[in-house]
Amino acid sequence: MRENHAKRKMLAGQPAFGYTLQLGAPLVAEALANCGIDFILIDTQHGTFGPDTVIATLMALSCGRAVPMARVARNDYTLIGRLLDDGVLGIIVPLVHTREDARAVADACRFPPRGMRSWGWGRARVYGADYPEWIDEELFVGVQIESAQAVENAEAILSVPGIDGCWIGPGDLALSLGIDPRRAAGDERQERAIERVLEACRNTGKIAGYAAYSVEDALYRAQQGFRFVTAGSDIGFLVQGALRGVEQLGLTAQVGRGYGE
Amino acid sequence: MRENHAKRKMLAGQPAFGYTLQLGAPLVAEALANCGIDFILIDTQHGTFGPDTVIATLMALSCGRAVPMARVARNDYTLIGRLLDDGVLGIIVPLVHTREDARAVADACRFPPRGMRSWGWGRARVYGADYPEWIDEELFVGVQIESAQAVENAEAILSVPGIDGCWIGPGDLALSLGIDPRRAAGDERQERAIERVLEACRNTGKIAGYAAYSVEDALYRAQQGFRFVTAGSDIGFLVQGALRGVEQLGLTAQVGRGYGE
Amino acid sequence: MRENHAKRKMLAGQPAFGYTLQLGAPLVAEALANCGIDFILIDTQHGTFGPDTVIATLMALSCGRAVPMARVARNDYTLIGRLLDDGVLGIIVPLVHTREDARAVADACRFPPRGMRSWGWGRARVYGADYPEWIDEELFVGVQIESAQAVENAEAILSVPGIDGCWIGPGDLALSLGIDPRRAAGDERQERAIERVLEACRNTGKIAGYAAYSVEDALYRAQQGFRFVTAGSDIGFLVQGALRGVEQLGLTAQVGRGYGE
Amino acid sequence: MRENHAKRKMLAGQPAFGYTLQLGAPLVAEALANCGIDFILIDTQHGTFGPDTVIATLMALSCGRAVPMARVARNDYTLIGRLLDDGVLGIIVPLVHTREDARAVADACRFPPRGMRSWGWGRARVYGADYPEWIDEELFVGVQIESAQAVENAEAILSVPGIDGCWIGPGDLALSLGIDPRRAAGDERQERAIERVLEACRNTGKIAGYAAYSVEDALYRAQQGFRFVTAGSDIGFLVQGALRGVEQLGLTAQVGRGYGE
Amino acid sequence: MRENHAKRKMLAGQPAFGYTLQLGAPLVAEALANCGIDFILIDTQHGTFGPDTVIATLMALSCGRAVPMARVARNDYTLIGRLLDDGVLGIIVPLVHTREDARAVADACRFPPRGMRSWGWGRARVYGADYPEWIDEELFVGVQIESAQAVENAEAILSVPGIDGCWIGPGDLALSLGIDPRRAAGDERQERAIERVLEACRNTGKIAGYAAYSVEDALYRAQQGFRFVTAGSDIGFLVQGALRGVEQLGLTAQVGRGYGE
Amino acid sequence: MRENHAKRKMLAGQPAFGYTLQLGAPLVAEALANCGIDFILIDTQHGTFGPDTVIATLMALSCGRAVPMARVARNDYTLIGRLLDDGVLGIIVPLVHTREDARAVADACRFPPRGMRSWGWGRARVYGADYPEWIDEELFVGVQIESAQAVENAEAILSVPGIDGCWIGPGDLALSLGIDPRRAAGDERQERAIERVLEACRNTGKIAGYAAYSVEDALYRAQQGFRFVTAGSDIGFLVQGALRGVEQLGLTAQVGRGYGE
């Protein structure tokens, strides 16, 4: 059995922190797998990953202490199934707006009779023959609450059996609330929506999650009560380090196209 | 014509700073290509690159302001030729100990009558039909001086026509001097050797280079007179950022296997 | 024209035997392509394949005597179209429960006026300019009957024009019948459902198929009347051979994670 | 900001010509990126591309003058989002039959409030931090009108805000009209349908597009009023050149399987 | 047994024509494999191929009528062995200047007692268990005569047992003769050297080969007596077709970087 | 520290058994990594591996109990260094004929002052910061004794410090002795040579190794005194399983090209 220690931690009331992978690069994944972070989230919605690279990245993560998770590109039975078969131990589903959406997530993630996951798994065989016995227990299933409608439906969504928690996407949430995502931090409407989701988690006994984009923000959200908290990304560490260096070296960050702006 | 602005800068007496790529990941390369650094050095000696990934990485770098360079795996006519044909505008050759070694480097890098490079180039066709007319001028050719013997021969090595400069490898140099590379910084024997190479560059009018592993060290070496100075690496930015985050988050960096130690 | 000799065999009343590919490995595919088996089935539902590897695998199979087929990840017009364009000569669609599902399969597989396949094909051009004239004839289209509902609807499903046969998925079928897939063999409810599908095939003149997981089981199912029968897989041959060796060598199969359990 | 000069050209009333990529080959893309053509269209519907190769191909195109565009495999929110996040500056959606279909396209392509595109983008970060401010302006969004139903609905489809124009797919259109695509050229019914789409573009002020398969046809269609015109493909140039050579050399094009027929 | 029909043709006194692959693209290789050309030459010296792509390209070629051959990057026992093990049926070795060089080629290519090839072959197993019995017969081994020294030694080189013929490299030959390769055509010194090699082939009964870069040149060289003649390349067909189209479309081939110049 | 338990076992006088990888397929490697075998040997001499696939395969093996080793393509300082940097814990060098050859192996494998390995390692950083302190101890270095000359020099070769043992290559050995490798089993000359190597190992206190191609042969050789014994391969398990199935199914193994012969 492969224990999902990040899930255990969260169930015990502690925050689990994660880093996201945006760059389709197995060696990057391997380099982060044992840095001490609780989980690593492969982003197949907005990150630059094709399915073949996802497979290679999961192989690269398999030796690490960080629990391998993925954000699926959409709420889709088959895409979720592929990631589970490939060996993720946590799955995040974006753009879940209603209880029906959440039920579809749970169905896709759990074997019958709890859900409708199809029998058969590929790379997940590395976990051993008892995989179907423990995967439903160890798997972390989180839905993204990131629209006004979803905030409205938060309790209905979170109370669906098989859903372990949520992960607030502040960017899409802001857009849905009519706020520019780049100026959402501290916006009262945004914060009120975030609070409501947090409360829905408390009321349903589910794990609250938040996509922070900096370590500081992550710590703040953890104090606020969030338990599934991302705190940085591969591209972030890379570019921030490179830009800090460029500045210290007295060079000018590139004007024009590119990450350097 | 594709101008090698890093080389121009160095020839004008200014330092050019670079980052090295250790992770075989084209998306990492693309993310750094426009960060403002002067050149990017693909490390095919010690970095985790296969030849197919080198090609993809050069494509990823081609839009960037950073001049694409590579360290070849060894002083070898064919390996050097492959990298040139793939489109590098700078080449660093490790473990050059003698004037004969340096001559072999120059021969491999330059078309006849200046050298013995074979006629024909693959991906370098992206530079246009006039490529053979300007490549010898724009290409930066550096040799690694990283042994007691090479230090001894520094002027003989550097005065070889077609060699533009050097790049001191402090790790191998330390080993060659009987110093533990992890304790070489500030060792008097090490610093004396470094000074001798710097002087040989001055005497021969060639560009002095140094493989610094931090921005601070890079700045120090630039002040010392070095002009071709690496100041960081993809793996460094990535792991340092991740570890700093882990620490701030109050997690324990992984004990046991891995980058996290 | 590329003749689908496996389909011819089945239409002539003989069983065609196949191996499935679970490992995304073109060289594995090439090694099996000429072993004497009638067809090879790339499993893109549960196998560890990304789309780029599917393309490479189809290239690897193209020289073989084994007819290249694939199981699509789901009953989806576009995914089916991609596999056809990539050059498969047989397609298996999982989780077909109703006549409407089967009609969607047929529509996706056949060019107008028989279906709604879009005009244009990529790698399938290797089959020559007359491809659109014979592909509908040579292509084998099988649906997976693997739920209680599908068993109920078997004749309605199979009688859809453009569907050539079925492939029973015993794992999902068992789950649907409330049976643990690992204990389904010989279960009376399971066997009765299998018999009903077989009878529906007889009544509609379509080809009955069965996903056997061993050669012995495959032979038994062929005697029972099945014609499209898988009898092993790449991962199966590999791991069984390795484990048999380990045992003979007196080593202990790994306790803990992995295929070895 | 990255200007889409092909779109500007079309908005100024001039034709923009493009080549399509069918072969999943980044080096092919790079070789064409600066040939002088206005745009390059990666075909992920019928071309032989997996998602990982699409990413590599977009990197290969990023230095070129040709605007990088893609045909998505189907009218799907997530697939469209993936291509946008990967950095395309134009997107073509096949099989758009109704105004509702077109609305779904526009929603997938534009950020709120204009559409429903999700916030976050991967490789598109190479375009700089201001990407969300100009992408809706620079992006070219075209729908394929390629069925009798779509011709009927052409004005309703084209007048949807966020749709910039169309690209007639003559193959599927012919099939839909009951014409063999290989004999559609000059068929009166086909030409009448094409004229109706052209008129709908005029009436709605949108850009008319046509998938020509030769340079001659492209020029003819441009004269007819089409502005978004593909005029050749990688596989076409390659195979035509090879076959012309074979003929001149006095060899016999291969009888049997293959492109050579 | 896999017959090398290109070699048979040449031994029968007829010219065999080939195309070279410069672009590391398996799908390009597959598209050309059955165009009717006699052989296809993967260029691992100057072409943009990494070893992993060479393997994939050989798989793509394996179904074609064109005999799969490769130019090795240098005269090296191990690199030659790798290509043979990967399944080539012809090998071209660049920069062979002396009889000793030629002996090394023959040794690397032939199993003992004729040579020193190591026992064991990977992908070449696709040719069947009798591979070691016929490979020495079917393999075509050609050396590149492309220097003044090699022209001088032509008979000594060609008379080495195990060498089947040569392939003149006009670019490097010109450089060696002090001629600009771009102006070598028709240069008297160049033509005289070519004639001497042709004569050496006649005197030793070996096959004369020439790297023509156009079909016209290839036909001329065949008339002159050359039997192993390349007549075009993937990049050539692609770019020539694209540029011709651009011109016909009235566009301007890109000024600045790129293949379009 | 990563302990090389296979080496410990051998040093304790017990045989360690291994499987070789011939197919460049990371998923195959992962499937075997925990089957219970002591070590896995990536064959980069005769196996179908490019360097990029070697890196991916080492990532796939990193979680397994089997110690990851590789056969380098030739006795070459740089190729050996690349594999060490990529993370192998054992290295086998083919075609070592003399004491000088063996010294070059040891020099390439060990850091100064014991050898001349260059300072810096890429993927091997996953082993942690103390890697340079224990790698010389844990690394297994074996030379292939596979020629009459090497048998003659066996004691001189094996007594070189830094060489841990040998691995007899029966195929090349047979060729060198004038025996057809396919009929070498039981040949007296062959067996006598094998005995001499075994004795040289005893005399020098080094580990004797043998490349058996079946489990039975491996057990026999272990009884004979060999300690580093390969007993099967990925391609062997795969093809043997497939052919056995074909036979049981009553099909005919393919006549003509391919593995099935």
Ligand SMILES: [Mg+2]
């Ligand atoms: Mg979101």
Ligand SMILES: [Mg+2]
């Ligand atoms: Mg060094």
Ligand SMILES: [Mg+2]
């Ligand atoms: Mg199933």
Ligand SMILES: [Mg+2]
């Ligand atoms: Mg169409």
Ligand SMILES: [Mg+2]
């Ligand atoms: Mg040449």
Ligand SMILES: [Mg+2]
């Ligand atoms: Mg050997």
